[in-house]
Amino acid sequence: MLAGARAALAEVFGFQDFRPGQEAVVASLLAGRDTLAVMPTGAGKSLCFQLPAVIDDGLTVVVSPLIALMDDQVRGLRLQGVAAGALHSGRSREDNAETWRDAMAGRLRLLYAAPERLMLDGVMDGLSRIRLSRIVVDEAHCISRWGHAFRPEYLALPKLRARFPGVPVAAFTATADAPTRRDIVEILCGGDAAEFVFGFDRPNLTIRIAEKRDPLRQVLAILDDHRGQSGIVYRLSRKSVEETAADLVRQGYTALPYHAGMPAEVRAENQDRFVSEDGIVMVATIAFGMGIDKPDVRFVVHVDLPSSVEAYYQEIGRAGRDGLPSTVTMLYGLADIRQRRRFIDESDAPEEQRRVEHQRLNALLGVCETTECRRRALLRTFGEELEKPCGNCDVCLEPPEVLDGTVPAQKVLSAILRTGSRFGSGHIIDVLTGHMNDAIEQYGHDSLPTFGVGSEFDKNGWRSVVRQLVATGVVDIDTTGYGALQLGPRGRAVLKGEETVGLRRPSAAKTRRRRGDGAAAPSASPENAGLLSRLKALRLAIAQELGIPAYTVFHDRTLIELAERRPRDLDAMSSVHGVGAAKLTKFGPRFLEAIAAG
Structure with a gap:
């Protein structure tokens, strides 16, 4: 069975081998086991359930709370020749009806749905009349009251097990501590599941935490090291989002605001620009990012203290999903601690939950004030020990006295x-x-x-x-x-x-970091840099023709490899990372033409 999975991995997705951890999870799903997989962002968890869906007969239902992520994954799957669709409130009644007809007729391999839509009686009745291969719950930490992103609509999902008792359930998340994992397995899998918890480390991320002294100047110093690159600046309040975005625009950056108080059409337009264009700085509350699978986010800046280690890890996980060097920076001060404490104390949560939230905030403060390797301190909160200092955080790079x-x-x-x-x-x-x-x-x-x-x-x-x-x-x-x-x-x-x-030891204020401290923009060798620029321009042109994000055509890693290897025909191009059969047919001739002219 895994031989077929490897063949599909290469032919459909264009990957010559599994990433660490993927093969074991795929094998568990293909064996029909209830499964929980906790995999760091960028480890390829989506492929772990997409690949079995390509191989199996029947329909894989994927539960997701994120409209943007559903649409993004469906777009990508269709480009790779995989029949996929989505049901959610962001699509028209006609589009949802067409997707539902395709699912009922057996024309789809994957059906994405928001939890509240999936649990409708009509949808449940329809699914009971077709063959389901498995039910996948993405962002599974949302089901746990102990999780940092609890969503009440997830509490109805245990009904799926009762309604479809023979259908295996697979739960995926990038962020879940031990209590949250216990909740997920108990609620979704009846207490018994194959569990795969892989390392939380993201070694390509340079981690920096600094005292908040002059936030705008500090943010500008970071952005100056990342000119022309895409990034996210997180603020706590809607007002601060608007003010920071305006300040950055005045300084010459293409900065867009994003928060829940904005008109939906403006949010959608700003999100589309961020996903589709290079060099956009999105200034946002945490309402933004969870459903964005943009692989080339080169920096994330927290201008305000996150709520917990889990929230911080989830939010920095939006950087460097392509595995290339990226930088994450947090600024915080005493006022941030007071504000976070007040949020917890004034919440309506039960006393025990407030106690746990204070403990989680304390764990984050411990990471902020550690005098050892930050990555070591961060991973320890997830129960993982790093053998030696990472050499890629501010404590390692500039040891404090x-x-x-x-x-x-x-x-x-x-x-x-x-x-x-x-x-x-x-x-x-x-x-x-x-x-x-x-x-x-x-x-x-x-x-x-x-x-x-x-x-x-x-x-x-x-x-x-x-x-x-x-x-x-x-x-x-x-x-x-x-x-x-x-x-x-x-x-x-x-x-x-x-x-x-x-x-x-308190240090003197630094107005900016040294030039070059930011992650270098991934690129081809100097002799192939011109070709890489032309391939990126071609990618953008194709994306605009099709009305899709540029990275869904090919990731940067694929373009860099094309520029370096300069394949002369489709057969040679097919061995490049990320070039599956469908994309080879759709886009191969145009890229080969550009390479030959380059």
Whole structure:
């Protein structure tokens, strides 16, 4: 059976071999087993259920919450000669009806559907009259209340098992910790499934985390290292999305906003431009990205702190899906921590869930403030150990100086207690640095023993110290009031000298990084760079003719290989990565003509 899978892998998808992990998952699905696969973004999880669907008789139903992703995958499959369709609210009644007729007549191999549409009685009745090969639940973490992206509409999916008891269920996700995985298997597979959890590492991503000091200037420095490349800048609020996009446009970048408050047609237009054109910077809330399979996103910037390690991992996963070098950067400060804590405390979630959300935020803060390899710290939160430092994060590339921060921490704690635990970080830092102002004079805090004792750091340095103390549980923030600093769980022990504190030495502000710190744009060798540019232009022209994203014609990796190898005929071109039989027939002659002229 796997011999047939390998043949289809080459003929239909244009790949000469499986990526790590794919073969085992494909074998499990072909054997008819209930299966959970947790695979990092860019590992090729979609192919794991698309390939068996090509080989098997019958229909594979794919449940997805993401209209953009469904349409993107259906487009790509059809270009590869695979009969696929989608049912969702973004398509016209006539288009949905035609897709449904094709499915009922046995003309489709894959049918994508949103969960709420799939669970309609009419759809369930229709599916019960045809042969189903399997049911695939994509983005399966959405079914778990412990997951970072819980979706209530997923809770109806267990009915599928009762309605189609003999049909295997396969669940796929890129992000699921142990509690979420247990939920997925219990809810979707009745507690028994073949589980495949592959490494979460994305070694092609350069990971950077920096203190938020001058966000616009910091973002511009990052974008300057990625001119002409596509990327995403994440902001927390709709207002900040609009303002940041406008600021970037004023600086000469092609930046587009995206958030749930925009008209649907404007969102769709901006998304289409991002997917289809090069060099677009999408400034967005987390409403954007989950359904976008654009392989050549070269950078992702978080200007605000994500909600958890899982959310952060999911969002940076939009960069470098083609496996080529990309950079992900997070900026964060004390205000971000306070805001995230407040969101959790003010939510309507049960107390136990709020406790778990605080723990997940703490895990992310641990990654932010680690003095070891960031990739090691990040992967450890998913239960994975990296044998040695990655050499591709800011800590590895620019190791921080670590100091014994016990005495500075005690100064902060003492200032908090002596001012009654009623003041925010700005006031506490004014006390430590001996800065006189109206509030200091009004409360008589210039007479405190801690007034002016913090001469070892300037105000920026003390902000870094306070942020690290909050992140490590030495100091806490009162989220119910005005952000007053209080002693955290470790505060008393540190103040008494029973625990020590290690801190990164606060560094001077950097207005920008060195040129060349960003990931280099993947390209052909210098002698073939001109041909690569012409092949990209041809790809864009074909994409515009067909009204599809450029990368669905061929990925950059395919074009680079074509430029380097310069095949002379269709037979030679067929061995290039990503060139399947259908695409070879559709596009091969035009690309060969361009190569011959180049």
